[in-house]
Amino acid sequence: MKKKSRESDRVLESTLLKRREFISVGALAGTGMLLGASALAESFNVTTVDGRKKRYALVGVGGRSGMYRQAILKDYAAHHEMVGFCDLNLGRLKLAQSKAQKMAGVTVPIYEAKDFDRMIGEQKPDIVIVTTKDATHNQYIIRAMELGCDVITEKPMTTDEVKCRAILETQRTTGRRCRVTFNYRYSPHRTQVKELLMSGVIGDVLSVDFHWLLDTHHGTDYFRRWHSNKANSGGLMVHKATHHFDLVNWWLSAVPVSVMATGKREFYTPKMAQRLGLESHHERCHTCPEKAKCTFRLDLAADPGLKELYLDQESYDGYFRDRCVFRPDIDIEDTMNVQVRYNTGVTMAYSLNAFNAWEGYHISFNGTKGRLEHKEEEKAYLSKDGSLPHAVKADGTYIRIYPMRAPAYEPEIWKGQGSHGGGDNVMLDDLFLPEKPLDKYLRASDQRGGAYSILTGIAANYSFISGKAVEIADLVPAIPLPDYPLMPPHDVPVPMPPDA
Numbered sequence: 001m002k003k004k005s006r007e008s009d010r011v012l013e014s015t016l017l018k019r020r021e022f023i024s025v026g027a028l029a030g031t032g033m034l035l036g037a038s039a040l041a042e043s044f045n046v047t048t049v050d051g052r053k054k055r056y057a058l059v060g061v062g063g064r065s066g067m068y069r070q071a072i073l074k075d076y077a078a079h080h081e082m083v084g085f086c087d088l089n090l091g092r093l094k095l096a097q098s099k100a101q102k103m104a105g106v107t108v109p110i111y112e113a114k115d116f117d118r119m120i121g122e123q124k125p126d127i128v129i130v131t132t133k134d135a136t137h138n139q140y141i142i143r144a145m146e147l148g149c150d151v152i153t154e155k156p157m158t159t160d161e162v163k164c165r166a167i168l169e170t171q172r173t174t175g176r177r178c179r180v181t182f183n184y185r186y187s188p189h190r191t192q193v194k195e196l197l198m199s200g201v202i203g204d205v206l207s208v209d210f211h212w213l214l215d216t217h218h219g220t221d222y223f224r225r226w227h228s229n230k231a232n233s234g235g236l237m238v239h240k241a242t243h244h245f246d247l248v249n250w251w252l253s254a255v256p257v258s259v260m261a262t263g264k265r266e267f268y269t270p271k272m273a274q275r276l277g278l279e280s281h282h283e284r285c286h287t288c289p290e291k292a293k294c295t296f297r298l299d300l301a302a303d304p305g306l307k308e309l310y311l312d313q314e315s316y317d318g319y320f321r322d323r324c325v326f327r328p329d330i331d332i333e334d335t336m337n338v339q340v341r342y343n344t345g346v347t348m349a350y351s352l353n354a355f356n357a358w359e360g361y362h363i364s365f366n367g368t369k370g371r372l373e374h375k376e377e378e379k380a381y382l383s384k385d386g387s388l389p390h391a392v393k394a395d396g397t398y399i400r401i402y403p404m405r406a407p408a409y410e411p412e413i414w415k416g417q418g419s420h421g422g423g424d425n426v427m428l429d430d431l432f433l434p435e436k437p438l439d440k441y442l443r444a445s446d447q448r449g450g451a452y453s454i455l456t457g458i459a460a461n462y463s464f465i466s467g468k469a470v471e472i473a474d475l476v477p478a479i480p481l482p483d484y485p486l487m488p489p490h491d492v493p494v495p496m497p498p499d500a
């Protein structure tokens with residue numbers, strides 16, 4: 001234990017040192033840092049040297065892949081082309097092919113997962129997009145880079161530290177580029193929080209309180225699907241909180257050093273099925289004898305999109321998208337509390353709850369000149385009769401600045417359009433537009449940001465079991481710091497607040 005803490009002190013010292021170098025280089029170089037990360041963004045969207053379109057293969061043709069399919073085949077088709085789809089499920093592959101045909105009039109070749117290498121050999125993509133289930137990302141990220149492709153991967157980059165190390169090592173040895181698509185950074189109001197923190201309006205941040213709530217529609221959904229087993233998803237600490245931990249890393253321009261956490265599952269259990277008046281949990285909603293009584297059911301047959309993507313393709317792989325959320329083999333938590341210490345000395349208290357009455361989050365940054373509070377209420381609960389119980393609060397989403405000993409105020413919220421708080425559209429422009437201005441927020445992320453975003457949750461998973469603090473460097477040592485924007489430093493004078 002003593003050895004561990006000496007090691008962690010060394011890691012902290014070394015990361016603080018790197019951080020100081022990082023800050024001073026940034027301060028001197030100014031836009032030099034911008035150019036570094038901008039090069040990552042640019043490398044993915046310029047056309048090839050010989051002027052042809054960029055060639056993409058996509059592996060994992062489920063729900064999320066539709067966004068990339070449309071981007072490449074339609075919205076950004078002038079500069080990009082889709083040259084292959086790959087998946088375990090032949091039915092979903094045929095569906096993806098027919099949707100591409102209807103959308104763009106092209107026949108995208110399809111390959112079963114076992115033929116991934118053949119796809120790369122025959123189609124010669126420049127970039128492989130990885131949208132398979134989380135625990136399989138590493139296989140495709142690594143193989144694509146070994147075969148000479150760059151990679152765009154969905155979050156989480158992967159689900160455990162062993163796979164994370166292997167990805168970092170392959171990236172280092174092949175020199176290929178790996179982009180992790182953190183769409184949450186691009187939602188305009190979250191970018192606005194970054195802008196405010198960078199501006200120094202609340203000084204330098206010393207601590208953070210962050211609480212994320214998933215409701216009994218969106219939150220419940222994780223307990224039906226492959227996500228409900230840790231071996232597939234890393235649990236919500238990795239699958240979901242990778243977004244949240246990445247936001248904090250990026251908002252603070254900091255990386256986690258040490259994590260302590262508790263987690264439990266107390267709502268999505270067989271016992272809760274009985275407390276809710278059901279006789280028992282069952283296998284799945286589609287065949288559930290008690291579905292008429294259960295408001296947690298999902299009717300795959302009633303939703304044409306879900307039906308064609310999952311129900312109609314079950315014969316190929318036996319995957320049920322509508323498993324009972326109260327079944328006993330679920331092994332992910334629904335209630336999680338985490339404490340994190342960062343390389344800049346900032347500390348954070350974070351929680352994630354997956355059965356809440358509203359969906360969204362509340363975060364407070366405590367700075368040397370004031371406090372920034374930000375709340376986002378993502379959607380109202382709409383009941384079957386169309387009423388809005390617990391109706392949306394008028395102040396559902398806000399950013400509020402509390403200067404030290406001065407009146408609070410709310411800047412007007414930056415707004416966007418489309419999915420994930422408007423983040424997806426802005427990110428797609430960043431990924432696929434051939435020309436765009438430098439991004440002062442450095443929102444494009446590579447494998448370093450991808451690694452730090454998952455390691456807080458991976459450490460939390462270990463801490464759930466041991467009850468002890470887990471050092472990030474004990475999981476994956478010496479990950480270089482990601483490119484983050486310069487933030488207000490911790491060692492400059494702070495104005496004396498006015499007398500109250």
Ligand SMILES: NC(=O)c1ccc[n+]([C@@H]2O[C@H](COP(=O)([O-])OP(=O)(O)OC[C@H]3O[C@@H](n4cnc5c(N)ncnc54)[C@H](O)[C@@H]3O)[C@@H](O)[C@H]2O)c1
Nearest residue numbers: 060061062063064087088089113131132133134136154155
């Ligand atoms: N950034 C975001 O906001 C966001 C939103 C949704 C999903 N995602 C991510 O996108 C990814 C896909 O999620 P989804 O909702 O589309 O899931 P999904 O279950 O709808 O689709 C996953 C697809 O991967 C295929 N697959 C599974 N294992 C495979 C393997 N070993 N080889 C090849 N194919 C395999 C499945 O057959 C399926 O077609 C996940 O990593 C998820 O975390 C990100």
